Amino acid sequence: MRRPLCALWVFLVLLGDCLASPYRPETEPLDPEPHETNSIVELELPPELDGTMSDGELVPHHYPAQRAAKVAQHYLNTRHGSPFRWIELHRVNKASLEDLGQAGKKYYLEISLKEVISNTDLGQCSAEVLFSGEQDQRAPQVQCPCEGMQKLNTTAEEEALFQRLNSSDSPVSGSNIPDSYGHIAPEMKPLWHLGAAAASFVMLRESNESTLYNMAQVASITQLETENGQLRFKYHVLLHDMISQEILHWKLLVSWSPAGGVSVLQTEWQPKPAESTP
């Protein structure tokens, strides 16, 4: 009879012990360390991308490789973009950087891409993106042979659109595409994509290692007279640069035909409109 009682007593004591000391949640926050703040004070602030990046492998999801890959995306959209084709970078799989001194910086990338409108996986492509050296204010040079493009066949839709816009009595026009709520009228979607393809020419040209461009919005589009078998449009596009967070206004003269692809005949940067003081 003794042993079970003994065991029960031991158990009750231990249980009581446990219940008596209420658990206390971890109150010590991970100490952000005075030494962290000290190191802020002591540091010399390095300029962005000051060339301390060593040659060789880059982490694919870190920003240097991501920015270079975006430039490859712009390049592909200048070549293959259309009212029915928009190519988007899906992922950077591998990246490395070669410092060519005065000749600039060359990024070697393995990227996977997607055609967004038809949701086509374009597979993996290799890209080389050369950002020119400091003296040379040239546009980045891109090579990106991409076999996946051959999967795309948008001829029928493009021909139909071309015919419709070419023979229509009233030239098409629109503004704020997408609108503030992200909506795009179905008949304006191809012209939105066309605007993005045209904007890619500017985004490609203006890109460097300290920019990351996307087209934020088509502020306005007006169809002009067809010339030389090409539809022509006046576009006012808003570009967003992720690093400066600025919205840049560009006016573009764009021509397009299914056979000829997208061309940008003129570009004009518009300074920020003056702010109204309240």
Place this chain on the structure above:
Amino acid sequence: MEIPVFVVLMLVLLSGQSVTARVLTEVEPRNYDYTKYHPLPEITAWMKQIETENPEVVSSAVYGKSYENRDIAFLKIGLKSAENKKAIWMDCGIHAREWISPAFCQHFVKEILRTYKTDTKVGEMLKNLDFYITPVLNVDGYTYTWTDNTTRLWRKNRSPGTGGCNCIGTDLNRNYDAVWGTIGVSKDCCSNIYHGPKATSEPETKAVVDFVQLKSKDILCFLTIHSFGQKILFPYGHPNIKAPNYDELTEVVNAAAKAIKAAHGMDYVVGSLTEVLYPAGGTSMDWARLVGIPYSFAFELRDKGEHGFVLPEDQIQPTCEEAYEGARSILTYVHDKAFYNAAASITATLWTTVLASTLLALL
């Protein structure tokens, strides 16, 4: 002989996790459309409605005023307790044009209120924690983006330039006292990354700083929601500072990205701000960490640039759903780390007593 073992077994059973089925219950405010963007007055009215309809778990407070004298308010959500509770901070809409961000805060509130009675983990979190959720932090900027087509892409707050500079607005996410004014900023008040005349110069910043600083010992996690880019970021924005628990934070955000991908297949890139996006000083995320909050994260919601800030309304719901899974993953980790250390030791104690009593019984 059997008595102590029986008692122990009963206790173990009762203390175990009960299995709950997720049952949908209608506790959200009637007629509020979470799949549309709402202007500030509608969000303010919604906050009042949420509070009225859930008095046992929701209260609100105005904790600051904007430059144009609008209220800056949060919803405080949690089961009422006599004791001091640990807390979670979440703010949305620090940048005016990132409309999906306030939409997410509203969705998050709706979800935890809809599920806290039926979802064990949510219920447990509301019992142990108070959630301080600010649906719109930059109330002036947000209002401005609703003015007309030309204002939709505004980012900063609406305070005037100083020192002879004639442009409006400070970038609130460069205005915090965390390596303020160092990198990834501009001194030009016309720039979209203008850091303000000095750290914490802006009333919107001061509101957050004053409240969070007072409660910093209790805040386990600081979440600040942005768009776009599909990223989950942790400190620091300065390239020369690395969080001492960098590896732990990497694991936490990796798990969150997995949870996000499981929702709708979207890829979110994760890492420290300075590595994954850009070096930047003066961010609220960094400041929260430096003030002692151990887990501080910034979300960049959809998309990757196709629509950018003007994300279509038909993407609000899937974006919020995936972000909710990501946030839930992080919050579960943070909560369990704080509240399960002792549970582990309780279980250990119980099993020790089983062994002890068995041994004694055998003697």
